[in-house]
Amino acid sequence: MATVNENFLRLQAGYLFPEIGKRKRAFAQAHPEAKIISMGIGDVTQPIAPAVIEAMHRAVDEMGKKETFHGYDDEGIGYVFLREAISKNDYKSRGVNIETDEIFISDGAKSDTANIQELFGPDNTIAVADPVYPVYVDTNVMAGRTGPIAGQGTYLKIVYMPATSENNFVPEPPNEKADMIYLCFPNNPTGAVATKEQLKKWVDYARENRSVLLFDAAYEAYISEREIPHSIYEIAGAKDVAIEFRSFSKTAGFTGVRCAFTVVPKELRAYTRAGQSVALNPLWNRRTCTKFNGVSYITQAGAAATYTSEGSKQVREVIDLYMNNAKVIREKLGSLGYKVYGGVNAPYIWLKTPEGLGSWEFFDLLLTKANVVTTPGVGFGPAGEGYVRLTAFGELENVKEALDRIARI
């Protein structure tokens, strides 16, 4: 008899975004005249940059000719041309030495942050911020690394670290021991960033406790303040204890093209239960070569074009456009008396609901009264209750229209 992975049955019903989609569709069906503006799902809205489009057209043509056709990517971890561009532009340019064989190209940071836990044993304690991107938690639930659901939709055996206005949404390392620590800066959903000093505390904690930091930097391109680190590896000693995730999704509008990468430094180690150290770079390589067959050549050619002088300029213009939306949202909501956080180094604005309204209550209010879709903060964890997340993706005129409607309620 084939038995099912019963850990799946512990998952809470419905991933957050499908539930939002369902409520949105139900409202749209009941009110076909309503012009709904989405500030909910963190999806980009601007088209792909011309230099990237051009590179993808060239790559498509190459695939159509025998002499330039590309089949399997030999190494399975991504083309050298892309890994070299990443090493040079994302790391060496900031004084961080990351070699090409420490970089693994993938189809998305969601896949990578979901799959990385496979390298670790079943008994590790995971720590996550609260609120948190649900993928970190759900994938550990599926793997049986958590206990059952306790109160407020949280799981036993997870260390939740509240990110609140009191700590500026940057939690301190916990007093208890945690082995696998998920950090995300710039943060989804709060838009908070961590300073070098704050990240150093985490690196120190991990080094002391032989923990591994799983550092999700998918939004690093949105950092506008000069002193904020873009990579965990800007902290001395981090290569011994941290894996970093990056993505082209929000950097270059690749949510529909699918490309990301993960850095697993050669120094990084975890341990057998007997205490023997094991390098994680060859393990991730083995995992990648066994369970994955690489990313489309066309996609990788497009991703590489984001590093050309033309491509990087075009990509930057789109980010600036989104960050101008963020500025407009922050300022307008602030002037209306709302408490807003984030939106300076991240495309997310974290909005305190007024008058003690619950996240879903305020979500429904904005949907029904202003026809604006947001993301309920509580969907990211109990400490997100009383907040909604707004995204800066979208057209400025829609953003302004949405804000005007919010102002009227």
Next chain:
Amino acid sequence: MATVNENFLRLQAGYLFPEIGKRKRAFAQAHPEAKIISMGIGDVTQPIAPAVIEAMHRAVDEMGKKETFHGYDDEGIGYVFLREAISKNDYKSRGVNIETDEIFISDGAKSDTANIQELFGPDNTIAVADPVYPVYVDTNVMAGRTGPIAGQGTYLKIVYMPATSENNFVPEPPNEKADMIYLCFPNNPTGAVATKEQLKKWVDYARENRSVLLFDAAYEAYISEREIPHSIYEIAGAKDVAIEFRSFSKTAGFTGVRCAFTVVPKELRAYTRAGQSVALNPLWNRRTCTKFNGVSYITQAGAAATYTSEGSKQVREVIDLYMNNAKVIREKLGSLGYKVYGGVNAPYIWLKTPEGLGSWEFFDLLLTKANVVTTPGVGFGPAGEGYVRLTAFGELENVKEALDRIARI
């Protein structure tokens, strides 16, 4: 202390194909004058069909314009236009009713056959053919579903089913109980196919034992004999017990473009340890939406073009070209006195080594004396010892040249 997944340490050193690549590169470096012909790794060589190239160009252009830009694929399991084309052309055309919500688009059959085991509990017994595509075994080793390595590189707690010339490389259901059964027809590496009668025995076995068949049909497009089933679902009752994997890699030359799909019927069930039945379709949906973010829109547009009248004709011509290579290989090697199998309904020819040579011995002989790269059969399992796999991918003139060289040794 972060502990490592110690199951990874049970994996045997080196995935097969990197080892082949290493030997090939070492030989090429020592003999730069040698013109090596690869008949080893099962990678396609013909360019992508013009209708597909055209569709991908159109899709790239769409991504470059705001009005037609595609971000995240809303449902996360693939665009409806592609799932409808699959449902109609791959299934309904053969009298099999597979609905669009039973089809999940992915980046590759390797990923899917690797990830599917996550739906199942840790105590299931897996059964695989011997020889077998290594991914089925390695991913279960990583998940801890097997025991340690025993003799001949096999793992304890796996039911190995020898596929030999005595059973025409189609094993019968085992006498012992197996819960998760990997079947691959047309077979990689032997090129064998199963008849409806043979598959019916497997469906009957699975229904009796409440097992799940994991049916890898990545090579179905190469079937030339009319009576051979293309899908496990052509067998009555299979939707209750089988998952099917398909790919555009070998069908349409997508090894470098990356697109595949998995069918999980709504009827299919596994069981809790307490015996309660659980539908696997929503579990795979949940797994997909949590750990994956869909396939490039450009790729999916290209895949859909393989179903147009023009696209399907062009794709068929390439398959015919490869299958002509297979015919030439079979006939020539047969006339040289070699025992050859496969190559009629699959792009693989399974060649018995002469004079009792071991697989790697014969591999090295062909590499050094004929400068032809093959795949050692033993790399797929102990019953593959004494065989090498040849692929029909490549240029006819290279195939002929390789055969001439083999004839001379």
